[in-house]
Amino acid sequence: MSDLRLKRTISSALWSAYADALGFPTELASDKIVQQRLGHSTITRTEPWKRLVGGRFGATVSLPAGAYSDDTQLRLATSRAIRGNGYFDVEAFAKIELTVWQAYALGAGRGSKAAAAALCNRSNTWFSNFFANYENGGGNGAAMRIQPHVWAATNLKDKASYVPDVIRNALCTHGHMRGIAGAVIHAVSLAHTFETGKPPSPEQWPDLADDIRAIPKMIAGDNELMTFWVPTWAQRSNQSLEDAVATVAREWEDSARNVASILMSRSLQNSTAVYEEVVKAENGLSTAERGSGLKCALFANVAAWISPQAGAQESIQMVANLLDSDTDTIGTMAGALIGAAYPDASYLGPVQDDIYIRDEAERLYGISQGRNTYSFSYPDMLYWQPPRTMIDILGIKNNHFHIDGLGDVNPIGAPFLGQKGTSWQWFLLSTGQTVLSRFRADLIAKAPLRKEPALEEMDTPDLFEQAMENKSRKLAEPFSVPTRAQVEVETIASDIPIRKMSSEILPKPVESHATDISPNHSRYSQEGQESREPLSLDDLTNEAIRGFDPQTIGRHILMLAEQPNAIELSIAYSAVVVKARSARLKYKNRNG
Structure with a gap:
């Protein structure tokens, strides 16, 4: 059983990075933009491409085959912040990893960048990062990076052993319940996949709303959140935490039931068409919904559920080639599920830093088995200050x-x-x-x-x-x-x-x-x-x-x-x- 979990952990880590790299060139892109980047409009394996970084005054850089985006960057940052004894050093993650990440971020969303910039303020802590519009941040920037908490969990059947850290991680950057709930849904779905060897089925998706409703209870166990974050958040958002959670739980149930009914009534012979229909039905191609943490968690579950019929590689290609969608983030979350479910599946093309990714997966697996592993050496938080520029x-x-x-x-x-x-x-x-x-x-x-x-x-x-x-x-x-x-x-x-x-x-x-x-x-x-x-x-x-x-x-x-x-x-x-x-x-x- 332990050897199987090790294989699942390594495979989940590599597949999540691979899917991120495959979907990176097509992220939120039109056919014309993809043609400019790759020379063709369909991607089937990781390949070199060029991208403008730094905005209009930046530079066009060459990205080698397998280059990943901010999704994997922040996942690795999360992994480093998990100490060798399993403790998630959320302060180091927020004040060091997130602030430093700004210097090397690739393809980062506005919400995550704004949160990272705000954390450079010396008075802002991980639980008090109330920057402008924080309470409306419901994007997928948190859900895409929380897999290491599941990989390191000592008891996957006990959600209280990993969900609180998922919430702490998410709250550093995202203040809307859609962003936090999306992270929780993805974590619970990934844990289910590790436990059963298969992603949760459409019939099980609506029941995941119970995990959303449990968020206030999980938060209540954290003194810093209950003392400062909860009352400040309630004041800024003009609603109670319980009401906000209940609203998002209902949203999830409605969307999950809608998507399940589509999937149950369609043949999966043409899985690409079915996936596209699902994403469109939930407004996944609209600017308002395509980056939602809640919706991306749902679309990732859809892609993972389709994968036994379509194939692992083909399912990730399906996600990566649905233009105008958030291809890399949906892909990286689906890849984490698919890799865990099918640890012997292989992908096409290289993955940047695959040895380091595998190494971190092995380290987190060791933690899940109760071993003390090595820890990344951060600066002393008593003296650390992010650079002003x-x-x-x-x-x-x-x-x-x-x-x-x-x-x-x-x-x-x-x-x-x-x-x-x-x-x-x-x-x-x-x-x-x-x-x-x-x-x-x-x-x-x-x-x-x-x-x-x-x-x-x-x-x-x-x-x-x-x-x-x-x-x-x-x-x-x-x-x-x-x-x-x-x-x-x-x-x-x-x-x-x-x-x-x-x-x-x-x-x-x-x-x-x-x-x-x-x-x-x-x-x-x-x-x-x-x-x-x-x-x-x-x-x-x-x-x-x-x-x-x-x-x-x-x-x-x-x-x-x-x-x-x-x-x-x-x-x-x-x-x-x-x-x-x-x-x-x-x-x-x-x-x-």
Whole structure:
């Protein structure tokens, strides 16, 4: 049972990120816009594309295949804020993760951005973030990110073990009951899928209104919410919490029954047409309803319920190709359900940061089994203050690029130059996540010993191959494009404990230009089958640091000795393994 839950957790995490990436290019887009972005109007797998960031004075950036949006960004932020003992550090999530996220947000909605900006106010706490129009924020920005609370839950049958954290998470940014209820509905639906192996059926959807009605009881258990949030919210919204919850519960029941009647009376032979009919019937293509947290939770349940007949990949494609809908968010929520229900299903195309996503899923699974796992190292909240200007979140500290709150980062590729002194560039966090962050263009000139060319547009297919091509550069050059070995050594030696990272940080479909080592080594894949691809140095170190098995490490060194550049590869491999072993021993000693 435990092994099955681990598989469900990893699959749910990867599928949610994949569906986000597949729906990102088509999000709220017309046929013309999709054509401009992709060169065609239908998407069937993750692929490279270009997007304007930063508004009219921004830059057109290249996004590699598998690049995900704010949905997965905030899901990973939620995951990091869950401590190794299972405690959700909502203060760190609100005051650090959300504020810093503004520097690297991709495709973010206005409500979430406004909430994050308001949290930079030193007097605003996670439970007092009453910015302008907060009480009317009923969008899907909360529902899309709360899956980690379910993945880490120790008892999925006990909703009180995870729903209160879902509510705390949602209330940081969303003050309308539609946004909060959508998060609760999605969490309960995901827990049901983990427990039963299948998404809730249309007949069960109306009963989820009871979980909405339980929101006041869940809130009553939180002293900070009851003391400050509830009375302030009631005053600002001019209604009681119970009345607002009752209204949204009725809305859910009406919509769920309407959609269930449509599904029960239609053949699913043409699932795409049925899904489109459902979304249109609930005004999911209108500007007023398409971003609703409540409606997106419903549409995600629809897509997940259709998936046994349509297929997992086809169901996500169905969501991603319904233009003028919120494709990435509905997709990412449906992907979380589908991945949990069908852990052996495979998807088409790469997913950005898949190794890090898998790693976090394994960590949360460990928490769900009652184990103490490692925690992300946040700044001391007693002294932490968000930067007054968001563009200054990324700066230089001790001769390294540094993102406040998240630590040192390594630049990857060349920057994209915008207007008014603003640039964007891909950076690698020490956790293994990659972010496209904006910063002041003159920061490049201040970077000592930087040997990158002048600002220019990156060639996406070669974006991260430069790390392998430049592996002969010295570790002492702080702003050169890092090699794979450099990234491993610097990361594992940092204060943030990690277990493995990916050399294909923004992976490409099949081909790999990493150093080939062994054509017959078995690698864990999404399909759970063997891969006969050539093995990279990253694959060897990933395998070695999973268990530090002496025979495995010895075999690897003998394999490396047969390569043309044996000495260089062996040194890099040994450095990564030794640093990883040392970091893990230090962590175990600190934590008993």
